[in-house]
Amino acid sequence: MNENVYILENLKQSSPIIQLAWCLSGIFFVIITMLIMYLKYLRNHLRENEKIETKYQEEYETHLITYLYAGNDDDTLSLEQQSIINELKTCIVDPFKRKIVVSTLLKLRNEISGEIAESIDKLYIELGLLSYSLAKLRNKKWDIIAIGIRELTQFKVKGVHKVVMNNINHPKKEVRKEMQLYLIHLFSFKGLNFLNVLETSLSEWDQIQLLEVLQVANNTEIADIRPWLKSSNDSVVIFSLKLAKVYNQFEAKEELIELLDSKSENVRVNTIAALSHLNIIEAKNILKTNFAERSHEEQIAFLKMMENVYESSDKAFLLEHMQHKNFEIKLLVMEILKNINFEEYPFYESEFQKSLIA
Template identity: 30%
Template sequence: MIIGKNTPFSINVGSIELAIIIFALLLVAGVCFMLLYLLFVNFQEHRKSLQKEYIEQFISTIVFWEGGEIAIPAKVSKMLRYSYFRQFITDELLRAKRDLSGITGDNLRHLYEQLALNEDSVDKLNSFLWHYKVQGIHELAIMEQGTELEQIHLLTTDRNEFVRKEAQIAVVKLSGFEGLRFLDAIPYSLSNWQQINLIAQLSGVPAMNFTGIEKWLQSSNESVVVFALKLSGMYQRLELRQTVAQCLVHPSMQVRMEAVKCFQHIYDETTAALLIQKYHQGNKQYQLTSLHVLFAIGGTTDVPFLLSQFKAEDHSIKLAAARILAKYHGFSLLEAFVNSGLTNNRRPFCEWLSPKESQTHSDVYPWYDIIQQIKSEQTT
């Protein structure tokens, strides 16, 4: 079959050439567009880089500004029209403010207010989006915007965990111990990490007229009680010993353990006897915590109790009791006790034990290891 030029299968050579030319032109146009776009992007990035460098230099000069309203260069004012640069300037001020205080820190705060960047932060605070709220709270706290304290305080019990935590840290940063008043009726638990963050914000703040711990120690919120016990110990609130002692019978084991730790900082001559009295009301970790505190606060009337702990099944309890005996009653007494058990030879101090009890310590293990451990600790 011969295909003619007028048959359905005939190919128009001119149409093919035209399609190829159009495709080539489109390809060249696409490549040119990409090159122009990349040049534009690079130009913009370079421009932004120069502007950022200029802003950084401007902020560095503000640190040493002396007196009056800060002179804002026209170039900076022009940049402030764009939200991108407003946020960049805010971020730079935040970064510098974290490391500076006193007059230099005040200069940065004044600049932040003079450029009305605080209004941007307030807008974020009022946003319906939680991550904007968190960002706004953080900025206002770092830049010491106490005028927004009450509004931030309302967010300390917010349903959103991230908003709530940031607001709690912010109110403490802005108003010190007074900011902890959200603990009076907080419906949510304070995580251990959040407690650490709050304590970090309080470091360096003088605890003058610090009230409220008494109420928190009796809170129905277990985490609040734990946090109050930490504060009681940190600030050595000796007048709270009786209230802390009541926490030793709290339903929560965590609260009881924290109360024991607190007594390491607010103890008196009756504390050792109290801890021994409540010793068997807790688990192994509670008992070890009690022994560690007894090791710290000492006492000379605990020998019968310490010797009774040598019969504990757990070797860590034996070791903790042995440390106390060696520290406050002499290493020779500990070694004599072990030797008397090993040789079944009664020594004067063994009046605390019956012959049967002395016999129960006749195994070499773990006493040899315990003695070597304590020896090494005393020589280091």
Template identity: 30%
Template sequence: MRKAGRYILIIFCYWLFVASSFALVREWSFSPGRAMADLALRTAPEDTVVTAENEPPADEHFLVRYARSMVNRFHKSPLFVTILYVVILYSIVTLITLLVIILLNRKRMSKEAEQREYLKEEYQQRIMNYLFDESSRDRSVAELREIASSRYDRQILIDQMIDLSINLKGQIKNLVRDLYLILGLKQDSLNKAYSRKWHENVKGFRELAYMNIREANERILESLNSGNEILRMEAQIALVRLSDDNPYHFLDYMERPLSKWEQITLHELLIQHNLKVPEFRQWFRSENLSVVIFALEMVAWFRQTGAGEGVIKLLQHEDEEVRYTAIRVCGELDLKYGLPVLK
């Protein structure tokens, strides 16, 4: 909110400066007095003598005299020159303002980086104490709650716990999840999962998937058919990780086409995490043609010869790409009894 308020104030000042500048130019350009002054200035003799009334006081400071002369020159200048003065002044103010913003932003980013590194060290030490020193677990939890007092600090703590859980298995990984629940970080992830901002949804889905929290599965399912490709892919990855029996059950709800990149990612997840391989023939009747093609590719990859009859039936599918993929799969699985259908 503070950052948004600062930007709103800057925009308001710009708008006020531009509006006042245009109003000033408009007033000078349509002022009868200015027109008369310009006419008198152009028609005045060159040897006009400055009277004592127009002469500035002798004891006036030179900066004041210089400013006064600049104002007089600005006031007596033609309209085009006046506009140039305004543009130059506006450019100078803009450059100075941008410079100040850049310097303040760099200082803020540097401070945040230092704070992030400090918090990482503090969190790592206390998480290790919690995991490997049973006698200090209560103290570690209390210290973590005290340090992670703001939303920013809690987000860094969640990131640290996720990075740690990726490389852990068994009881130690369960302890990290227990600590995540004890500190109430689950609610932070749920709030992000149900946020209206897609990038917050991505963070929430990822955190819930790594911590094996399934309370937002319905929300994740809703994002499967999102128009945002990144959000859609994160929802698919989260559902794969959150499933025990059938990691690809979400394919039943897919309405949008599966891109090649999404198909490769889903296959890599199955291999890397050693997940249970489902019977892909169950998706041969899907109304989503990309799901049917993906199922055929997985049948060939995992050598699921039991799906041979389903593959043979797809040789007569109405879609040309599905038929072509089925023919290729027949060759890879050596389904010779499919030859009569091809004839």
């Protein structure tokens, strides 16, 4: 006791800075102690939740598997199936239990295919879970809207596409991406109709994802890309050019050639790449006539195109640009000249070397 009194007396007689330091140390000690206690409580709470969630998941999984294999031969609901539906309907009223039911349905949905997978999709609607997903689309929080659209995609709900389309120009790109994937997953090329009214930009990553989904769908009925090539949205045009390359849309030749005069350099460069892939020779003469007026990126794209479609008559044009200021363009010109006339190439190479020294 005397020691404590002694310490307090010394503290009172010490400078204000030391007193402040001791006070702050005491406050921090109390805060840290409280945080440690809260973290222990939180950890225990999460562990309890995990145990409860695992218990419900096992229970619901058993119910769902029983449901899938307890049907009548005439595809009508058996008494056992109806009993399971009634029990699960009472469970999904609780948001916590509803979340577990949905996750369990998705787990089974991803593990099976065919008619049984379709039974899960029907059960999703039969349980009334569709109304909860649609309610998420009316939420003010963008992440909830995105989750709602994803659920509709996962359970292949086609009948609500007009409601989903309301988010086509949502300010959050995450919501727009989910909306786009919903349409492509469920409607394949027909789902691309959203490009007609898209005002926001399609990012490079979005375009890659959409192309991957389309290729997985392996749909032989290809959409007419020509209206999208005339879009005022440059990202839609660039995506359409990628479609032209992947699906060899030679019938869009006239629209592609028109895009060589687009205001966007990015569009023009991608157009040249598409024309090259489709081997549209008519574009070569157009690009040769105004080669000098085009940007370096366009010139490089055109010369890469010429590597596949060169003719001996192109030699004069290439010789004009052998001394080009851009080194990459020089190399491309030299490579094409080598392919056109290998015997004369040493002379061209000598001239090229002199230009480098100069």
